[in-house]
Amino acid sequence: MGFKVAVVGATGNVGREMLTTLAEREFPADDVVALASSASVGKQVSFGEDDILDVQALDSFDFKGIDIVLSSPGAKVSDKFAPRAAKAGAVVIDNTSRWRMEPDVPLVVPEVNPHAIAGYQKRGIIANPNCSTIQMVVALKPLHDIARVKRVVVSTYQSVSGGGRAVMDELFNQTRAIYVNDPVESEHLTKQIAFNVIPHIDVFMDDGSTKEEWKMAVETRKILDPDITVTATCVRVPVFIGHAEAVNVEFERPISEKRARAALQDAPGVVVLDHRADEGYVTPAEAAGEDAVYVSRIRRDPTVPHGLNLWIVSDNLRKGAALNAVQIAEILAADYLGGRRSNVERLRRRTG
Numbered sequence: 001m002g003f004k005v006a007v008v009g010a011t012g013n014v015g016r017e018m019l020t021t022l023a024e025r026e027f028p029a030d031d032v033v034a035l036a037s038s039a040s041v042g043k044q045v046s047f048g049e050d051d052i053l054d055v056q057a058l059d060s061f062d063f064k065g066i067d068i069v070l071s072s073p074g075a076k077v078s079d080k081f082a083p084r085a086a087k088a089g090a091v092v093i094d095n096t097s098r099w100r101m102e103p104d105v106p107l108v109v110p111e112v113n114p115h116a117i118a119g120y121q122k123r124g125i126i127a128n129p130n131c132s133t134i135q136m137v138v139a140l141k142p143l144h145d146i147a148r149v150k151r152v153v154v155s156t157y158q159s160v161s162g163g164g165r166a167v168m169d170e171l172f173n174q175t176r177a178i179y180v181n182d183p184v185e186s187e188h189l190t191k192q193i194a195f196n197v198i199p200h201i202d203v204f205m206d207d208g209s210t211k212e213e214w215k216m217a218v219e220t221r222k223i224l225d226p227d228i229t230v231t232a233t234c235v236r237v238p239v240f241i242g243h244a245e246a247v248n249v250e251f252e253r254p255i256s257e258k259r260a261r262a263a264l265q266d267a268p269g270v271v272v273l274d275h276r277a278d279e280g281y282v283t284p285a286e287a288a289g290e291d292a293v294y295v296s297r298i299r300r301d302p303t304v305p306h307g308l309n310l311w312i313v314s315d316n317l318r319k320g321a322a323l324n325a326v327q328i329a330e331i332l333a334a335d336y337l338g339g340r341r342s343n344v345e346r347l348r349r350r351t352g
């Protein structure tokens with residue numbers, strides 16, 4: 001007997017990718033339920049190559065009997081439904097920002113802090129970090145193990161899919177409007193995104209940073225090390241899928257370029273593609289649809305005693321969201337819920 005899984009936000013960018021990832025990785029599910037707002041009742045979503053699921057309304061859904069919930073309906077919706085699902089006995093793996101910084105909710109990137117999953121028992125909720133944080137900490141972890149990361153300065157180049165389906169449509173419609181000389185309308189972003197970049201993701205905070213920038217700092221500390229300082233500038237760019245980051249890292253101890261490269265090459269989830277030549281680096285267009293966190297442009301920063309510069313790229317809908325959540329579900333199923341189900345041997349092999 002396999003697990004019963006509910007995907008909340010199944011009609012959205014992340015939810016659809018979660019269904020694809022569950023199917024691709026052959027998660028041992030007996031039953032998969034697709035949930036969204038009541039406006040989507042009557043719609044259908046694909047699950048793998050062959051299956052179609054009818055979308056059900058989250059509001060009236062009874063979570064009794066559901067083992068694992070993969071959730072991405074936005075923070076406000078998660079605030080209400082996640083405790084209800086947990087109370088009914090499900091473990092909620094939540095992609096929204098709602099639970100990430102709650103002290104008794106684990107914030108997990110399997111390549112970095114898989115042991116934190118054990119903390120799910122307190123609230124029945126595990127939080128998936130922000131997409132920009134995930135790809136950065138996957139690459140920082142092997143370097144931190146060698147030389148202790150002290151300070152990070154990061155500038156992001158974030159695709160519109162990070163804002164949901166509506167923001168992808170906005171880029172498409174504005175681009176088309178510019179080509180056919182129609183008026184350009186901005187509904188979901190504050191300024192024109194087509195042929196432009198916008199240094200503003202999520203709301204402004206009192207200190208002048210945006211909440212997206214704040215998330216990268218506090219989430220990195222919660223996942224990797226509370227002593228690391230992070231200063232970020234987060235920018236939306238006219239790319240459909242894939243986030244890029246220019247990352248400057250200052251370490252406590254010496255670390256050579258060669259050693260950093262070797263550690264990254266050995267690190268789980270990381271692919272180093274770094275040739276100092278035309279095409280010798282990865283861009284978001286190549287990372288879209290792929291699972292890895294790509295690291296390119298590895299080079300010393302000679303302006304500080306122990307510094308490196310990196311270019312980090314990943315698919316924000318996969319490792320930045322759906323894949324990370326499904327990896328957590330795999331560990332949860334194999335190492336924590338295994339007693340409740342027998343079909344976990346394949347998962348054990350996958351999660352090591």
Ligand SMILES: NC(=O)c1ccc[n+]([C@@H]2O[C@H](COP(=O)([O-])OP(=O)(O)OC[C@H]3O[C@@H](n4cnc5c(N)ncnc54)[C@H](OP(=O)(O)O)[C@@H]3O)[C@@H](O)[C@H]2O)c1
Binds near residue numbers: 039073162
């Ligand atoms: N995109 C990323 O790269 C990324 C990465 C990490 C985390 N996240 C987070 O994941 C969440 C979703 O992102 P997304 O990109 O998938 O957004 P999206 O494409 O706009 O999809 C939103 C989903 O939430 C559902 N939803 C909205 N209101 C609901 C309600 N009242 N009850 C039930 N379901 C409701 C929508 O269903 P309907 O179709 O019925 O409206 C849809 O399935 C956000 O919190 C986002 O911050 C996104």
